[in-house]
Amino acid sequence: MKGQIKPPRELRSDSSLQFSGSESVSEQILILTSHMNNIKIKHKMLADSLHPDSLKSSVKGLLDDLILAKISTQVDEAVTKMKEEQAFIQHDATISSDKLDAIKQDVYAGLSLDLSSLVDKTLESYNKRISSIESSLTTLGSSMKDLESSFKPIQSNLARLNDRFEQQALSNQIIVFGVKEDAPIENTESQFMSLCAVKFPGIPITQSDVVSAKRIGKPSAKPRPIVVEFCNLRIRQLLLRQKKDLKGSGTLFSEMLTKPRLQLLSYAKSKLGLRNVWSSKGDILYKTQSGRVVKFSDQDEIDLCAANAEN
Numbered sequence: 264m265k266g267q268i269k270p271p272r273e274l275r276s277d278s279s280l281q282f283s284g285s286e287s288v289s290e291q292i293l294i295l296t297s298h299m300n301n302i303k304i305k306h307k308m309l310a311d312s313l314h315p316d317s318l319k320s321s322v323k324g325l326l327d328d329l330i331l332a333k334i335s336t337q338v339d340e341a342v343t344k345m346k347e348e349q350a351f352i353q354h355d356a357t358i359s360s361d362k363l364d365a366i367k368q369d370v371y372a373g374l375s376l377d378l379s380s381l382v383d384k385t386l387e388s389y390n391k392r393i394s395s396i397e398s399s400l401t402t403l404g405s406s407m408k409d410l411e412s413s414f415k416p417i418q419s420n421l422a423r424l425n426d427r428f429e430q431q432a433l434s435n436q437i438i439v440f441g442v443k444e445d446a447p448i449e450n451t452e453s454q455f456m457s458l459c460a461v462k463f464p465g466i467p468i469t470q471s472d473v474v475s476a477k478r479i480g481k482p483s484a485k486p487r488p489i490v491v492e493f494c495n496l497r498i499r500q501l502l503l504r505q506k507k508d509l510k511g512s513g514t515l516f517s518e519m520l521t522k523p524r525l526q527l528l529s530y531a532k533s534k535l536g537l538r539n540v541w542s543s544k545g546d547i548l549y550k551t552q553s554g555r556v557v558k559f560s561d562q563d564e565i566d567l568c569a570a571n572a573e574n
Contacts, residue, residue, distance in 0.1 A: 426521050430545040433519040435474075435496055437503065439489040441514040444478070451489050452476040462508055463501075472498045490519065503543075518542050530562055534569040 442454055455476045459468050474492040481487075493499045506516040520528065520542060527547050531540040540549050547559045549568060559565050 422523075426523050429521045430524060433521065434545070435494075435499055436490055436492045436519040437499055438479075438517050438519050439491060439514065440486075440517070441512070442486055442489055444482075444486045451478060455489060455491055458514065459502070462512065462514075463505055466498070466501050466505065468498055468502075518545065520545065527559060527562065527565075531559055531565050534565050535572065 439455065439458075442451075442458065445454070452470065452473055452475070455473065456468070456470060459466065472494050474494055476489055476491045478487040478489050502516060503518065509515060524542070524545060524547060528540065528542055531547055531549060535549055539551075540547070542548065549557045549559060549565075551557060551568075552572070557564075557568060559568075
């Protein structure tokens with residue numbers, strides 16, 4: 264029939280209807296309705312095959328809904344038109360072939376959906392959503408960076424406070440290096456007391472002044488250090504003031520320091536010399552060439568002091 268829109272090949276290949284010639288108009292309507300439902304399923308399969316594999320399931324569902332809604336509308340209109348045609352038929356003669364072809368062509372014309380346009384519109388909507396999400400994430404990331412920046416001073420202060428509390432907990436302890444180990448069994452408290460009796464006879468220290476004396480670290484060729492904890496700070500301070508009396512004995516007394524302070528002490532000694540740097544009550548100290556004592560709190564201060572010493 265001239266001027267009529269031909270259905271796509273995929274739809275024409277198995278879209279023919281067979282009537283025996285004895286069906287009533289109502290029966291033919293039911294047959295055509297069933298046929299239209301099959302066409303809806305085929306269109307859905309066709310739409311599925313046109314989707315890119317990478318298209319998100321949400322986009323695919325939206326596209327399917329749009330296509331099925333359009334198909335349902337066209338099929339409903341076709342069935343309504345056939346029912347209206349029935350009112351003009353006065354006998355149970357079958358629908359003529361030309362009439363049936365005309366109805367089918369009308370349905371096919373309605374089903375000629377612009378799938379490419381639907382895909383483009385759906386993808387455009389999807390891309391807008393993605394852009395909006397990306398914009399929100401960028402804003403969130405910027406806010407997180409600002410928040411992290413504002414937290415840095417707080418974190419720094421917390422770290423200093425934590426280090427101060429830890430150092431306070433170590434204020435009644437000293438660490439002793441160079442005391443020979445009596446393997447496999449030894450009494451480190453007795454060893455320490457004997458050492459003090461020999462090297463510090465003027466300091467009145469008794470066993471009741473010592474809470475504990477324990478070696479730390481893994482066994483090695485060198486004697487492991489001993490950590491001594493005292494009942495009061497007076498005895499500890501007296502021993503540290505007189506630690507110069509241990510010179511030449513191979514034994515060394517030192518304060519117990521937190522890890523950050525121990526690292527700072529080691530860095531200061533590497534930059535300014537072993538003899539000019541020491542610790543006292545947890546503070547890292549340095550004696551300048553002019554005799555002034557400087558306290559360090561970070562590596563930048565040490566670097567500045569080292570630069571001035573070179574000049």
